[in-house]
Amino acid sequence: TSRALRPVGELARAAERIGQHELSERIPVTGDDELGNLANTFNQMLERLETAFSEQKSAFAKLEEQYELQRRFTADASHELRTPLTRIKVSASSALGGTEGESDLKRALEIVDRSADDMDRLIRRLLLLARSDAGQLIQGSQDVDLVDLCAEFQKPAADGEPAVQIDAPEGPLFVFGDPDLLSRAIGNLVENAVRHTPSSGHVTLRLASDSDEIRVTVEDDGEGIPPEALPHVFERFFRVDSARSRSEGGAGLGLAIVKSVAQAHGGSVAIDSELGKGTKVTLRLPHKR
Missing domain, CATH: 1.10.287.130 (Signal transduction histidine kinase, dimerisation/phosphotransfer (DHp) domain)
Structure with a gap:
C-alpha cells in the first residue's frame, strides 16, 4: 500500500x-x-x-x-x-x-x-x-500649408534678438492637422532658438519633404546643449540650466509640448546639439494623404 x-x-x-x-x-x-x-x-x-x-x-x-x-x-x-x-x-x-x-x-x-x-x-x-x-489634444483637423504657417515666424534682428530666416520651397506643403497646435509647436522651437542665440547669430526655419513626410527644422548657431542634458530635453519641466528663472528660460514645457503635438499628428521630433556651436531640432510630420 x-x-x-x-x-x-x-x-x-x-x-x-x-x-x-x-x-x-x-x-x-x-x-x-x-x-x-x-x-x-x-x-x-x-x-x-x-x-x-x-x-x-x-x-x-x-x-x-x-x-x-x-x-x-x-x-x-x-x-x-x-x-x-x-x-x-x-x-x-x-x-x-x-x-x-x-x-x-x-x-x-x-x-x-x-x-x-x-x-x-x-x-x-x-x-x-x-x-x-x-x-x-487635437480638437479639429484641416489641411494646413506649412509653408504659409512657417512664413509667419520670419522676422528681422531687433531688440537684441537674432533674425529668423525661412528656407522653404515655393509650392505648398500640406499636412492634415490642427493649425493652432502646429503653430504652437513650431513657435516653441523658434522661441527656444531665439532665446539661446546671440543677436549676431543665425536662426533658420527650414522646410523639406519627400514622398512620406515633411520635415520642419529649426537650426541655430547659439550656445548649444550639453550632451548629458540631451536625453532629457523633452521631459516636462526640464531646464538645461536649473538655475535659470522662468523669465529667463521658460517653465521647461516648450519641448514637451512640441513632442506631444508631433505624436498627436502621427509624427516625431528629434534634437541634435553641440555645446558652443548650436542646436538643430527637426519636427517630422506625415504628408497629407
Missing part, C-alpha cells in the same frame, strides 16, 4: 513547495495513469497562475510608474505656479499697506499684471499637456 501511495506523497510534497513566489516550479509527471493526469492538470493550473501573477505584477509596476509621473508633474506644476503667486502676494500686500506713492503703486500693479500673465501661460500649457495625456 505504501509503495502505491508513494506518488501521492511526492505530489503532496511538491505542492507544498509551490507558493506565490515559486510558481515556476512544476510537479514531476510519471506515467499516464490517473496520478499522471492529475499532475498534468495541476501543472497547467500553475502555468495559468504564473501568467496571471506576472501580468498583475507588470500592471502594478506600470501603475506605480504612472503614479510617480503624476506626482512629479503635480509637484513641478505647484512649484512653477508658486513663483508668480508669490510675486502677486508680495506686490498686493505692499500696495495695500498704503505707504507707497503713486509710482510705487503703479509698479506693484505692473508686477501683478505680469505675474498673472505668467500664470495664464503656464496654466494653458498645463491644460494642453493634460489633454494630450487624455488623448484629446
